[in-house]
Amino acid sequence: MAQSETPLLDELEKGPWPSFVKDLKMAGQKKAMSRDLLRQLELSYKERIGHWKHGGIVGVKGYGGGVIGRYSDRPDLFPGVEHCHTMRINMPTGWFYTTKALRTICDIWDKYGSGMTNFHGSTGDIILLGTTTNNLQPCFDELSEKGFDMGGSGSALRTPSACVGPARCEWACYDSLDAINDITHTFQMQLHRPMWPYKFKIKCSACPNDCVAAIARADLSIIGTWRDNIQMDPGAVKEYAGKLDIQEEVVELCPTRCMSWDEKKKELKINNKECSRCMHCINLMPKALAPGKDKGATILIGGKAPILKGAMISWVLIPFLKMEKPYQPIKDLALKIWDWWDENGKMRERVGELIERVGMRVFLKEMGIKPIPQMIRTPRANPYFFWWPEEVPQKPKSA
Amino acid sequence: MPTDIGPPDYHTMLPPIIARNYGKWKYHEILQPGVLMHVAQGGDKLYSVRVGGARLVCTDRIREYCDIAEKFCDGYLRFTSRHNVEFLLDKKDNLEPLLQDLKQRGYPVGGTGHSITSIVHTQGWVHCHTPATDASGPVKAVMDELYDHFIAMKLPGKLRIALACCLNMCGAVHFSDISILGIHRLPPSLDNERVPKICEVPTTIAACPTLAIRPDPKTKGVQINEERCMYCGNCYTLCPALPLMDPEGDGISIWVGGKVSNARSGPAFSKLAIPFIPNHPPRWPEVVDAVKNIVECYAKGARKHERMGEWIGRIGWERFFEVTKIPFTDKHIDDFTLSYDTFRSTAQFKYTG
Numbered sequence: 001m002a003q004s005e006t007p008l009l010d011e012l013e014k015g016p017w018p019s020f021v022k023d024l025k026m027a028g029q030k031k032a033m034s035r036d037l038l039r040q041l042e043l044s045y046k047e048r049i050g051h052w053k054h055g056g057i058v059g060v061k062g063y064g065g066g067v068i069g070r071y072s073d074r075p076d077l078f079p080g081v082e083h084c085h086t087m088r089i090n091m092p093t094g095w096f097y098t099t100k101a102l103r104t105i106c107d108i109w110d111k112y113g114s115g116m117t118n119f120h121g122s123t124g125d126i127i128l129l130g131t132t133t134n135n136l137q138p139c140f141d142e143l144s145e146k147g148f149d150m151g152g153s154g155s156a157l158r159t160p161s162a163c164v165g166p167a168r169c170e171w172a173c174y175d176s177l178d179a180i181n182d183i184t185h186t187f188q189m190q191l192h193r194p195m196w197p198y199k200f201k202i203k204c205s206a207c208p209n210d211c212v213a214a215i216a217r218a219d220l221s222i223i224g225t226w227r228d229n230i231q232m233d234p235g236a237v238k239e240y241a242g243k244l245d246i247q248e249e250v251v252e253l254c255p256t257r258c259m260s261w262d263e264k265k266k267e268l269k270i271n272n273k274e275c276s277r278c279m280h281c282i283n284l285m286p287k288a289l290a291p292g293k294d295k296g297a298t299i300l301i302g303g304k305a306p307i308l309k310g311a312m313i314s315w316v317l318i319p320f321l322k323m324e325k326p327y328q329p330i331k332d333l334a335l336k337i338w339d340w341w342d343e344n345g346k347m348r349e350r351v352g353e354l355i356e357r358v359g360m361r362v363f364l365k366e367m368g369i370k371p372i373p374q375m376i377r378t379p380r381a382n383p384y385f386f387w388w389p390e391e392v393p394q395k396p397k398s399a
Numbered sequence: 400m401p402t403d404i405g406p407p408d409y410h411t412m413l414p415p416i417i418a419r420n421y422g423k424w425k426y427h428e429i430l431q432p433g434v435l436m437h438v439a440q441g442g443d444k445l446y447s448v449r450v451g452g453a454r455l456v457c458t459d460r461i462r463e464y465c466d467i468a469e470k471f472c473d474g475y476l477r478f479t480s481r482h483n484v485e486f487l488l489d490k491k492d493n494l495e496p497l498l499q500d501l502k503q504r505g506y507p508v509g510g511t512g513h514s515i516t517s518i519v520h521t522q523g524w525v526h527c528h529t530p531a532t533d534a535s536g537p538v539k540a541v542m543d544e545l546y547d548h549f550i551a552m553k554l555p556g557k558l559r560i561a562l563a564c565c566l567n568m569c570g571a572v573h574f575s576d577i578s579i580l581g582i583h584r585l586p587p588s589l590d591n592e593r594v595p596k597i598c599e600v601p602t603t604i605a606a607c608p609t610l611a612i613r614p615d616p617k618t619k620g621v622q623i624n625e626e627r628c629m630y631c632g633n634c635y636t637l638c639p640a641l642p643l644m645d646p647e648g649d650g651i652s653i654w655v656g657g658k659v660s661n662a663r664s665g666p667a668f669s670k671l672a673i674p675f676i677p678n679h680p681p682r683w684p685e686v687v688d689a690v691k692n693i694v695e696c697y698a699k700g701a702r703k704h705e706r707m708g709e710w711i712g713r714i715g716w717e718r719f720f721e722v723t724k725i726p727f728t729d730k731h732i733d734d735f736t737l738s739y740d741t742f743r744s745t746a747q748f749k750y751t752g
């Protein structure tokens with residue numbers, strides 16, 4: 001038997017977890033590009049270093065983003081990956097598919113690309129991994145004929161994504177899928193044509209469990225919540241009492257200690273005024289407890305990864321906003337934020353970093369939003385604060 | 400060709416049982432690891448079977464998913480926010496045959512409840528030019544080792560693992576229970592012949608978080624103050640003449656204690672646990688051991704429902720380093736400051752006024 005060209009990677013075909021090496025080999029049976037992708041990866045495993053050249057600006061007509069250009073730094077050894085660009089295709093909201101739609105994408109990608117994909121990129125897109133510059137336009141043309149459009153990249157609105165929401169979750173406090181789908185369609189211009197200081201991401205989770213991690217992975221994080229009382233079915237609570245130690249697992253883990261449990265009467269009480277809607281009790285007793293009826297979302301701003309000034313988790317901007325079609329208030333807010341950021345942001349400055357630089361007070365004033373204690377964990381501890389000129393009696397100007 | 404059409408209408412992708420009961424779900428149960436049952440107000444029952452995937456998959460793999468979905472699910476399926484596949488059934492009779500079929504094909508069913516679900520990860524040596532490690536390889540190696548935690552629900556709480564191959568952190572590493580992060584340890588090698596030709600000098604200078612880069616009047620390129628450089632690689636992202644990948648210098652750091660959900664405690668960043676482990680492809684044995692050790696210490700020490708960060712918060716970091724036997728170093732002590740932590744980075748608050 002001939003010796004394998006990829007002894008190191010072959011090791012990763014073993015073991016119980018699905019192996020990407022098997023998939024690379026499967027694609028490699030049809031496509032020279034995937035064969036060379038595997039061979040180049042073997043070299044990286046041997047040398048413990050990557051073999052992709054820096055960047056590369058390629059795309060399709062009419063759009064400024066959506067394609068990540070890639071070139072091998074060893075085209076002499078791996079001619080199949082001399083060009084090896086990624087196309088980001090906007091997934092259907094919630095990542096629901098018919099097999100017909102998936103087969104369509106596969107057929108088009110087999111025709112123009114490497115046959116390798118990511119299902120999905122962390123922002124949410126379908127990642128079509130590896131094609132040549134010449135194939136980008138015809139591939140995109142066929143995809144768009146079949147109803148698929150490019151996702152975002154560069155200094156633009158990136159592909160928005162949502163948790164599974166009302167499609168399959170009893171806790172959804174608004175329609176996260178409809179909201180994201182609507183927002184994505186409304187802002188196609190901002191998504192396809194980069195024109196901002198840097199990237200901007202929007203994510204919708206329909207309750208504070210935050211299953212798309214909106215608070216940490218989006219500049220604008222829209223997290224479902226409610227304003228009235230947790231809905232309770234006392235009979236169902238009693239049923240849980242046998243299976244669950246309600247005192248220890250629910251009441252004592254409530255972060256605001258606003259619940260009480262009467263073991264004799266099997267009665268649970270919630271002081272809803274003190275509840276911070278963390279979801280813990282609802283998570284543990286889904287048959288007995290549910291979010292309230294007056295539902296909406298908390299809007300948070302600023303989430304991002306460490307580059308440049310350190311990682312940020314989004315913070316509260318609007319405690320409660322109704323999320324109803326056509327989502328005008330949130331769209332107006334987004335437009336206002338983008339205008340201000342566009343005007344004031346430095347090159348490659350995320351909106352969270354801009355707010356940190358100029359101060360929340362300036363941002364809130366620009367947005368016309370009133371400061372409230374829900375925005376902070378704690379008031380400032382240093383005395384270096386500013387006054388607006390109109391708040392202070394001005395000294396007469398000397399003549 | 401049409402442009403600006405956006406994603407296809409997701410309604411056209413919903414199984415009829417979901418379209419019918421959209422927004423009308425009453426409760427759910429985890430029937431067994433990897434199998435959820437959602438019950439609608441009208442009594443309809445939806446069964447979801449969650450299957451771990453490699454994320455980096457070929458078209459024939461997707462066609463195989465399609466075959467399965469056509470055989471058992473009327474041609475409907477979905478993917479999750481952690482790159483798992485979910486087969487959606489409205490007929491309970493199909494559940495056992497589907498599970499049998501998946502078993503035969505060797506697909507892992509799990510990732511629900513208090514388990515370790517799929518690892519959110521990035522491009523690595525497969526496709527990016529700035530990685531300090533690979534993504535797909537370490538993920539496969541770690542999941543092979545932790546496989547039993549994917550197919551069972553025997554941990555105190557949910558345990559999310561994420562990997563990024565450089566500190567751009569494309570994905571979830573800054574807020575996961577355990578994070579695997581590629582890092583460099585050597586400053587960029589500077590090619591001032593090329594810098595003025597292929598890089599925009601002011602943006603390159605502005606790319607540095609520690610202000611280590613200055614213009615170099617002589618060459619019209621830049622100077623790097625190596626004592627200030629912490630090898631983040633952001634200048635290379637902007638300027639191809641500043642490469643910093645190095646087989647000996649590059650490796651993996653491990654972070655712990657992050658979370659995004661608001662349940663009990665609010666969202667939290669992952670914090671540094673292990674500053675450096677060398678890259679040892681193809682199986683990264685030291686990384687696998689380190690992750691496994693942390694998982695085992697957590698499984699032993701944490702109380703029911705406690706996430707990694709909550710457990711550490713209760714016992715204290717000094718005890719965490721003691722029980723995991725991870726050496727504490729000067730690298731663990733932060734020397735890069737941010738004042739923003741007085742903002743409320745959580746959806747927890749009370750309505751007032």
Ligand code: HEM
Nearest residue numbers: 088121122123124125217305307527529567568569570636
């Ligand atoms: C240099 C080449 C880079 C490559 C090949 C790359 C690749 C990717 C890919 C494929 C995704 C998933 C995209 C999607 O689903 O649409 C992604 C997401 C992401 N990228 Fe990058 N990236 C690069 C540079 C950067 C830089 C410079 C930063 C930050 C300064 C960055 C931060 C992120 C973050 C935070 C996400 C995840 C966002 C989320 O969780 O939704 N990336 N990247």
Ligand code: HEM
Nearest residue numbers: 169209210211212213283479480481482483510516660662
């Ligand atoms: C009705 C109950 C729930 C539904 C339908 C639901 C739905 C989902 C789905 C479909 C995913 C992707 C899962 C995967 O890829 O493996 C997910 C992820 C997640 N869920 Fe849930 N979930 C529920 C309960 C919870 C609970 C109780 C928590 C927290 C205590 C939670 C927090 C999260 C988080 C943090 C993620 C990961 C997000 C990410 O990193 O991508 N979810 N959820």
Ligand code: SF4
Nearest residue numbers: 163169206207210211
């Ligand atoms: S974020 Fe909330 S509503 Fe959305 S899927 Fe998760 S648990 Fe359900």
Ligand code: SF4
Nearest residue numbers: 254275276278279281
């Ligand atoms: S949602 Fe959280 S804060 Fe509110 S009662 Fe339940 S456990 Fe307590």
Ligand code: SF4
Nearest residue numbers: 522527530564565569
């Ligand atoms: S984490 Fe870094 S190396 Fe990995 S894909 Fe993102 S930018 Fe590239």
Ligand code: SF4
Nearest residue numbers: 607628629631632634
């Ligand atoms: S690697 Fe990072 S810290 Fe070092 S010079 Fe470049 S930008 Fe600055």
